[in-house]
Amino acid sequence: PELATTFLEQPLDNPLMNAAGVWCTLAAQLDALVESSAGAAVTKSCTLSRRDGNPEPRYRALPLGSINSMGLPNEGHVYYLDYAACHDYERKPLFVSVSGLSLDDNLTIVAALREAVLPAFLELNLSCPNVEGKPQPGYDFEAMDQFLAEVATAYRRPFGVKLPPYFDFVHFDNAAEILNRYDNLAFITCINSIGNGLVIDTESESTVIRPKDGFGGLGGDYVLPTALANVNAFHRRCPGKTIIGCGGVSTGEHVFQHLLAGATLVQVGTALHEEGPSIFDRLQKELRELMAKKGYTRIEDFRGRLKTL
């Protein structure tokens, strides 16, 4: 079976990539992703200036996934624009994730990305749940609409957004109605971590991460059904846009389910953090085996064809 696919008319060897924030904060990590069999790569969400992020421990792997409150540690937007300027786009696409701390910061970063005239894809992160005192725009529809109006106008080129998970059909409807207003908003990445979960260690009777009294974003097995729901909800509501699935992927079967739900590309976070970039070989092998068993030769044979009862 063939895993080759296209994204915004660009050819990719396969639909797999990292989730923003995982294995992508430093150039050496990004180089490892470019060397790996991932079909594409995305940079750590960046702010205007470099940030240390939250105090450690701020990430914890768990039997069923992970919890994190990294606090947006990154090298500042220029570092990632420089990386994007040196990337070989013939080899695989590169996405630049942007999560400015204000609308003005986002506009400054987006303007710099546009001035650089690079083939990189902008993934505007509206869903970081871990910066104290900063509510995430994805849960404030007025703010989200304002951010998108200004960024869409300033950037003028195709871009995408990284959304938080929603849990209510009215929220799916309201978010989709906003996204559909922007013609150059070309792709939607669902989902970011499920924000502000609390993991308790019974033996020590304590939280397991330091920031925010132990509250942090959940990833891994915990979030797969929510991720699939958000992928399918926006696939149904935004027919003109491309969906990137993210959340709960650790096997080829999970990749298959995201594609069935309507995703075009599939991002891997927690499992990549734990297994390393060789995971992309395993996921492709498992996906090919599943496709062969089902008699599919290409991704378009089943992508978006989830049946209902």
Ligand SMILES: O=C(O)c1[nH]c(=O)[nH]c(=O)c1I
């Ligand atoms: O804490 C983080 O750095 C972080 N952590 C997440 O789980 N999602 C995000 O978008 C971000 I910007």
